[in-house]
Amino acid sequence: xxTGELNPNHFPARRAAKVVQHYLNTRYGSPYRLFGLEEVxxxxxxxxxxxxxxxxxxxxxxxxxxxxxxxxSAEVFFPRGEPTQPAEVKASCEELLQNTTAQEEALYQRYxxxxxLLSAQYIPDSQGNIEPDMMPFWHLSIAASSFIMLNESTxxxxxxxAQVAQITQLETESDELKFDSLMLLHDMVxxxxxxxxLLFTWSPAGGVKVQQMKQIPKPHH
Amino acid sequence: MLTSLGLHFVxxxxxxxxxxxxxAEYDYYKYHPMEEISSWMAQMVKxxxxxVTIVDYGQTYEKxxxxxxxxxxxxxxxxxxIWMDCGxxxxxxxxxxxxQYFVKQILQSYKTDAKIETMMRDMDFYVTPVLNIDGYxxxxxxxxxxxxxxxxxPGPSGDCYGxxxxxxxxxxxxxxxxxxxxxxxTYCGTQPVSEPEAQAVTYFVGSxxxxxxxxxxxxSYGQLLLVxxxxxxxxxxxxxELMEVGQxxxxxxxxxxxKNYTVxxxxxxxxxxxxxxxxxxxxxxxxxxxxxFADPNSGSSRDxxxxxxxxxxxx
Numbered sequence: 010x011x012t013g014e015l016n017p018n019h020f021p022a023r024r025a026a027k028v029v030q031h032y033l034n035t036r037y038g039s040p041y042r043l044f045g046l047e048e049v050x051x052x053x054x055x056x057x058x059x060x061x062x063x064x065x066x067x068x069x070x071x072x073x074x075x076x077x078x079x080x081x082s083a084e085v086f087f088p089r090g091e092p093t094q095p096a097e098v099k100a101s102c103e104e105l106l107q108n109t110t111a112q113e114e115a116l117y118q119r120y121x122x123x124x125x126l127l128s129a130q131y132i133p134d135s136q137g138n139i140e141p142d143m144m145p146f147w148h149l150s151i152a153a154s155s156f157i158m159l160n161e162s163t164x165x166x167x168x169x170x171a172q173v174a175q176i177t178q179l180e181t182e183s184d185e186l187k188f189d190s191l192m193l194l195h196d197m198v199x200x201x202x203x204x205x206x207l208l209f210t211w212s213p214a215g216g217v218k219v220q221q222m223k224q225i226p227k228p229h230h
Numbered sequence: 231m232l233t234s235l236g237l238h239f240v241x242x243x244x245x246x247x248x249x250x251x252x253x254a255e256y257d258y259y260k261y262h263p264m265e266e267i268s269s270w271m272a273q274m275v276k277x278x279x280x281x282v283t284i285v286d287y288g289q290t291y292e293k294x295x296x297x298x299x300x301x302x303x304x305x306x307x308x309x310x311x312i313w314m315d316c317g318x319x320x321x322x323x324x325x326x327x328x329x330q331y332f333v334k335q336i337l338q339s340y341k342t343d344a345k346i347e348t349m350m351r352d353m354d355f356y357v358t359p360v361l362n363i364d365g366y367x368x369x370x371x372x373x374x375x376x377x378x379x380x381x382x383x384p385g386p387s388g389d390c391y392g393x394x395x396x397x398x399x400x401x402x403x404x405x406x407x408x409x410x411x412x413x414x415x416t417y418c419g420t421q422p423v424s425e426p427e428a429q430a431v432t433y434f435v436g437s438x439x440x441x442x443x444x445x446x447x448x449x450s451y452g453q454l455l456l457v458x459x460x461x462x463x464x465x466x467x468x469x470x471e472l473m474e475v476g477q478x479x480x481x482x483x484x485x486x487x488x489k490n491y492t493v494x495x496x497x498x499x500x501x502x503x504x505x506x507x508x509x510x511x512x513x514x515x516x517x518x519x520x521x522x523f524a525d526p527n528s529g530s531s532r533d534x535x536x537x538x539x540x541x542x543x544x545x
Contacts, residue, residue, distance in 0.1 A: 135376045136261055171377060193377065200394075200415040202377045228374060230391060 038152025288430020320365030385412030
């Protein structure tokens, strides 16, 4: 594998940068905030003895909902060995990422009173449509799935969210909203669709937290 | 001659994205199930009998007929042709939708747009709206099958289904970016061109390769116009023209639609967007200063077509 300066447009740098995207979404993602990887500005990589490989990246991250771009610098370490350990990421971006928004509060309040719990399937649907009411939950699902994608990413994968097969809000005594879900993730490299059960919570103040995640085998087709 | 062809292609692409006039009843902005697409094909022949015919050229694994629309103004002369296939991957629904839209556009405009009329006079279009019919049908079955990619032929042991048709062509088959596991989404099949759908294309295009000017295979991926990258052993003597035509097309799309389509077979472009190693080998620089990949993509239809000598091949 190439060491030293990497072509920022080639896949090794891009895959490492994607991991940074997932990291940012685990930390800062919400129903109204999501990051995309816009561009890799520069990248270097080095082997760290036999323990693994570290990438240093300058990227341009794109906050999709506000349509704002910002530069981030990051380090991604992919550990070697069995069993595979998750990548370790450090990142810092130009702008201090914003506090909770009024929209987040409003959404939270609306679903907090456990009167009608959210239950939805197939977001987006087969035609690619998402109901406007479901958009925040699409974003939230991507943020929550980013925990999986962050955990599972290696130098040989490139994960994106494909579809929310199922999301159900659960009753809970605590402050956070709680969801059980089945997420479908796409790996560009293998072209596979991965099925993951994900139990997570969210509140404007607490952000997204994952309680349980478990891969389930793809149905026999 | 190459320059004028380039202009033809530019005109074609400008036209494609203008799309303000809808067909009478058929909604080109909606995804259609296979049945509706088949009826639509018959309707196109009915509505334009002087320029459209249906050609059946193969069968799917499940024995469905694979058909294309041959579109062009009748001529005594032997004509060059443009090949376009859509839906090689079942879940990429936008590709068949694009093929239908494309047909609608050229049929609607050739009588009023001189450039398109010239193209229709000088060339024939062979458009396959859905190549992987079995797979496409399967992806329409229910919510759990929507993301199916491959065809529907059973694997060697019968407990798994589907070959990735775009890894099954005879172009360095089975070398990189593939799996030999039938359960995998990039399973390349039991041997090159093992799949009837790939056989159909191989035979039809192969037997007409001297007449086919342009091979377009439509996928959904990103906003890209890709050119097969060259290989020192299979030099594309028209590489520069390929890039020029592609770039002109991208410019045309930008001018009308303000959408950026990236053109190239340069390592940067392919490697960036496909993000898979088969496009990203260390490039070799040859004496004339050009940069080539070390290996072509394994088993893709586009690279097979290029290897047949078809001058303009695009994904």
